[in-house]
Amino acid sequence: MDSEAVLLLETVHFAAEKHRNQRRKDPEGTPYINHPIGVARILSNEGGVTDIEVLQAALLHDTVEDTDTTSEELEAKFGPIVTHIVQEVTDDKRLPKQERKRLQVEHAPHCSQQAKLVKLADKLYNLRDLNACVPVGWSAERVQEYFVWAAEVVKGLKGTNLALEEKLEKLFKQRGLKL
Numbered sequence: 275m276d277s278e279a280v281l282l283l284e285t286v287h288f289a290a291e292k293h294r295n296q297r298r299k300d301p302e303g304t305p306y307i308n309h310p311i312g313v314a315r316i317l318s319n320e321g322g323v324t325d326i327e328v329l330q331a332a333l334l335h336d337t338v339e340d341t342d343t344t345s346e347e348l349e350a351k352f353g354p355i356v357t358h359i360v361q362e363v364t365d366d367k368r369l370p371k372q373e374r375k376r377l378q379v380e381h382a383p384h385c386s387q388q389a390k391l392v393k394l395a396d397k398l399y400n401l402r403d404l405n406a407c408v409p410v411g412w413s414a415e416r417v418q419e420y421f422v423w424a425a426e427v428v429k430g431l432k433g434t435n436l437a438l439e440e441k442l443e444k445l446f447k448q449r450g451l452k453l
């Protein structure tokens with residue numbers, strides 16, 4: 275087996291252990307790990323991305339934000355490039371939600387190309403998820419607000435991956451939003 279396949283298995287294993295007790299917000303409580311795996315798969319399958327560090331960062335992208343994982347831990351295990359991409363897509367959960375959301379819109383255009391790819395796939399996964407089923411406690415208005423905010427973030431990511439951007443644009447159009 276080639277070394278990149280070994281590396282991806284090591285990475286997905288690490289993410290699965292870190293997210294092992296987390297569930298998505300859907301009524302069925304889908305295992306959280308389905309999301310990072312799905313984001314990495316969107317990149318390879320639909321985005322044509324072969325950069326192993328981007329695929330690894332996609333698998334790890336919510337570990338620092340949502341689990342006890344530290345950047346130091348990622349750096350020791352996966353190296354500085356993967357760690358930097360994860361840091362770029364990590365929200366500071368100590369900030370109020372409104373501020374975190376505003377900072378994503380502000381920071382998106384300044385991210386590296388690698389981080390922009392992960393952000394595009396993360397948004398595409400979450401928007402498809404919202405179309406498939408509404409998280410527990412979310413009103414139709416809250417779902418629409420997420421689309422409106424996501425469109426503002428994605429505007430700052432344009433010119434990164436045409437295939438992913440076209441798919442996002444279609445989802446926004448269905449909600450009456452333009453990129």
Ligand SMILES: Nc1nc2c(ncn2[C@@H]2O[C@H](COP(=O)(O)OP(=O)(O)O)[C@@H](OP(=O)(O)OP(=O)(O)O)[C@H]2O)c(=O)[nH]1
Pocket residue numbers: 297298299300309336339365371396397400401403404408409420
């Ligand atoms: N659509 C959907 N999202 C769910 C579900 N379960 C968990 N999530 C996560 O919830 C986040 C969106 O919910 P919000 O209320 O807007 O944000 P918050 O969790 O950061 O407070 C996303 O985080 P994120 O991946 O960090 O992305 P982002 O929203 O910060 O871009 C998404 O992955 C689900 O069942 N459906």
Ligand SMILES: [Mn+2]
Pocket residue numbers: 309335336396
């Ligand atoms: Mn995510």
